[in-house]
Amino acid sequence: MIGAFDPVTAARAPATAAASEPPAAPAAAAAPSVRVRRPATPRRPTEDPPVVEWALIGLALAFLGAFILVPASVVVHEALKDGLALWKEAIVDPDAIAAIELTLLVAAISVPLNALFGIAAAWSITRFRYRGKGVLVSLIDLPFGVSPVISGMMAVLLFGAHGWLGPWLLDHGIKIVFAVPGIVLATVFVTFPFVARELIPFMEAQGVEEEEAAHVLGASGWQILAKVTLPNVKWSLLYAIILCNARAMGEFGAVSVVSGHIRGVTNTLPLHVEILYNEYAFRASFAVASLLFVLALVTLVAKKALEWRQRRAIREAARRGAPAGA
Amino acid sequence: MSISIRGLSKAFDGHPVLHDVSLEIPEGELVALLGPSGCGKTTLLRIVAGLEVADAGEVHHDGEDFSSRSARERNVGVVFQHYALFRHMTVAENVAFPLKVRRRPRAEIGPRVDELLSLVQLDGLRGRYPHQLSGGQRQRVALARALATRPRILLLDEPFGALDARVRQELRRWLRRLHDDLHVTSVFVTHDQEEAFEVSDRVVLMNAGRIEQVGTPAQVFEEPASPFVMRFLGAVNVFQGHLEGDRAYVNDLVFAAPGAGQARSAHVYVRPHELEIHRAAVKGSFAARVLRLVPLGAAVRVELSAPGFGNAVEVELDVRKSEALALSPGDAVHVSPRRVRVFPAHEAAAQDSLTASGL
Numbered sequence: 001m002i003g004a005f006d007p008v009t010a011a012r013a014p015a016t017a018a019a020s021e022p023p024a025a026p027a028a029a030a031a032p033s034v035r036v037r038r039p040a041t042p043r044r045p046t047e048d049p050p051v052v053e054w055a056l057i058g059l060a061l062a063f064l065g066a067f068i069l070v071p072a073s074v075v076v077h078e079a080l081k082d083g084l085a086l087w088k089e090a091i092v093d094p095d096a097i098a099a100i101e102l103t104l105l106v107a108a109i110s111v112p113l114n115a116l117f118g119i120a121a122a123w124s125i126t127r128f129r130y131r132g133k134g135v136l137v138s139l140i141d142l143p144f145g146v147s148p149v150i151s152g153m154m155a156v157l158l159f160g161a162h163g164w165l166g167p168w169l170l171d172h173g174i175k176i177v178f179a180v181p182g183i184v185l186a187t188v189f190v191t192f193p194f195v196a197r198e199l200i201p202f203m204e205a206q207g208v209e210e211e212e213a214a215h216v217l218g219a220s221g222w223q224i225l226a227k228v229t230l231p232n233v234k235w236s237l238l239y240a241i242i243l244c245n246a247r248a249m250g251e252f253g254a255v256s257v258v259s260g261h262i263r264g265v266t267n268t269l270p271l272h273v274e275i276l277y278n279e280y281a282f283r284a285s286f287a288v289a290s291l292l293f294v295l296a297l298v299t300l301v302a303k304k305a306l307e308w309r310q311r312r313a314i315r316e317a318a319r320r321g322a323p324a325g326a
Numbered sequence: 327m328s329i330s331i332r333g334l335s336k337a338f339d340g341h342p343v344l345h346d347v348s349l350e351i352p353e354g355e356l357v358a359l360l361g362p363s364g365c366g367k368t369t370l371l372r373i374v375a376g377l378e379v380a381d382a383g384e385v386h387h388d389g390e391d392f393s394s395r396s397a398r399e400r401n402v403g404v405v406f407q408h409y410a411l412f413r414h415m416t417v418a419e420n421v422a423f424p425l426k427v428r429r430r431p432r433a434e435i436g437p438r439v440d441e442l443l444s445l446v447q448l449d450g451l452r453g454r455y456p457h458q459l460s461g462g463q464r465q466r467v468a469l470a471r472a473l474a475t476r477p478r479i480l481l482l483d484e485p486f487g488a489l490d491a492r493v494r495q496e497l498r499r500w501l502r503r504l505h506d507d508l509h510v511t512s513v514f515v516t517h518d519q520e521e522a523f524e525v526s527d528r529v530v531l532m533n534a535g536r537i538e539q540v541g542t543p544a545q546v547f548e549e550p551a552s553p554f555v556m557r558f559l560g561a562v563n564v565f566q567g568h569l570e571g572d573r574a575y576v577n578d579l580v581f582a583a584p585g586a587g588q589a590r591s592a593h594v595y596v597r598p599h600e601l602e603i604h605r606a607a608v609k610g611s612f613a614a615r616v617l618r619l620v621p622l623g624a625a626v627r628v629e630l631s632a633p634g635f636g637n638a639v640e641v642e643l644d645v646r647k648s649e650a651l652a653l654s655p656g657d658a659v660h661v662s663p664r665r666v667r668v669f670p671a672h673e674a675a676a677q678d679s680l681t682a683s684g685l
Contacts, residue, residue, distance in 0.1 A: 210412055214412070215377070216402065219427040220398070231412075231413065232413065
């Protein structure tokens with residue numbers, strides 16, 4: 001719709017300008033008035049003809065519709081087609097409540113852990129010079145590159161009954177795999193790049209000058225962190241935490257391997273959806289899935305709002321003439 | 327507080343930045359570290375501030391070794407090149423920051439902030455955020471913040487670098503006056519000769535990690551200690567010559583060259599305003615042809631060709647003299663140096679390509 005506005009106005013603009021132009025006006029005066037009436041986004045020489053533009057926009061929209069909008073609306077439709085009462089019944093089922101509680105618990109443990117780790121990693125990578133920094137950055141990315149199932153397998157191989165640490169853990173009565181600690185561990189592993197990945201480029205762009213200034217002015221390391229670094233990265237951090245949280249609550253693969261699928265005990269929301277579905281309890285399955293869908297929507301809106309804020313912060317930083325590394 | 331720098335060396339990743347630098351700065355002086363970019367002047371400043379650790383050497387403040395003290399223990403005021411104001415704090419909060427982190431009583435912080443803001447003439451802007459200020463205002467906030475804990479040393483890194491020309495002029499004078507009032511020992515880094523000369527008591531010229539010369543602005547300009555200083559402080563003509571005893575010869579011109587030592591060849595440096603143009607040959611002159619006249623306001627730059635004298639020669643005449651001579655391109659004239667400096671040519675190969683303005 002927005003695109004349609006553009007060519008039409010562009011075509012009409014010169015004509016309007018010519019018509020309104022007083023006959024006595026010199027050519028030089030007319031030229032700027034034509035320019036002023038052009039649409040806000042001028043046609044650049046690199047821009048493609050409208051046909052190509054529309055074809056591409058149409059293609060992208062069709063793709064979005066087919067692969068995201070239709071499935072999403074199917075979830076909502078299936079969840080609600082038999083009425084709100086039945087939807088609510090599926091949600092308040094004790095197993096569903098347990099799954100919700102477990103999901104919240106896992107997120108409540110793993111997100112703060114990853115926020116702490118992410119801040120520490122970003123601080124160390126952007127504020128110090130040392131060997132092997134590149135390796136560290138690659139290691140942080142590892143969970144993004146490894147299939148979540150493998151991440152779960154690693155936990156089982158390490159902590160499972162037949163794993164490396166399994167016998168020792170058994171002797172001491174510590175249960176990790178097929179219990180809540182294992183789910184937390186797998187989730188932490190899968191979601192740990194989010195905060196560090198977001199903060200590193202942001203802190204790099206901000207430079208160290210403000211922290212150096214704080215140091216020279218007499219602030220201790222903790223004071224610098226609390227009064228200078230964290231306030232400067234707060235929006236970036238919040239953005240990363242939201243993404244991290246969404247992934248922590250929605251994680252399936254890794255958690256599926258270590259959870260053991262014990263109903264009401266080690267089932268998180270995504271696992272619960274799968275179990276219900278496999279038992280042909282479609283309505284209940286979709287009802288629970290719709291909760292995850294709501295989570296996605298909330299995440300999306302929060303993300304958008306933060307992006308907007310952050311862009312403004314970056315624009316301000318740019319206007320301030322933030323140094324790259326002087 | 328006096329600063330004494332002894333034998334400082336520093337390398338980054340095996341790339342040397344400072345070689346055995348020693349410098350004495352007496353109490354209350356305003357010193358400029360002047361040099362081209364990459365000469366190590368900012369690194370030197372950062373070592374004095376405690377933001378960088380030297381590989382070798384010591385920094386003493388008032389005779390006391392500060393080398394191993396952290397920046398926060400040194401109580402040195404630093405104004406950063408891009409000011410480094412805390413962007414999420416107001417002007418008043420920025421200025422109060424050093425007092426707050428040092429846990430000064432609240433009753434002391436308020437009046438001190440008021441005092442500093444009126445010192446830098448920003449009373450009315452205390453509630454603004456840094457991004458709402460102009461460059462010159464930010465600069466003054468940075469200065470007020472640096473002075474908040476009454477440091478006895480003030481370090482400024484390219485303090486005027488990011489400002490436009492007119493604001494820069496004003497701030498230079500203002501900084502000089504402020505220094506005369508406060509008498510805090512100050513060191514500032516600049517690559518701008520004019521700035522260094524206008525603001526400082528003494529100039530420290532640096533090149534490739536070494537100090538080339540230390541002196542008052544008049545001293546370093548009139549008696550440059552090295553070819554680098556000669557070339558860095560304004561345009562200069564360079565003639566190739568050879569040495570015999572304490573005389574230097576350039577073609578058939580002879581110049582006194584006391585203390586030239588064992589060197590065989592020499593470079594003779596002449597500033598454009600220390601050359602005279604004559605219509606007729608005089609003693610000690612050489613022939614040249616006028617190529618171009620460039621009006622510079624109060625002066626005129628005459629570009630000449632003179633075979634045997636590096637081909638391109640630049641002369642700066644004041645307008646009246648140039649009118650009296652009525653020069654025009656193509657004229658054959660004679661040029662005589664009023665004053666020259668002779669330096670033995672150690673790196674002959676490296677400097678051969680130097681021309682009048684070839685810096």
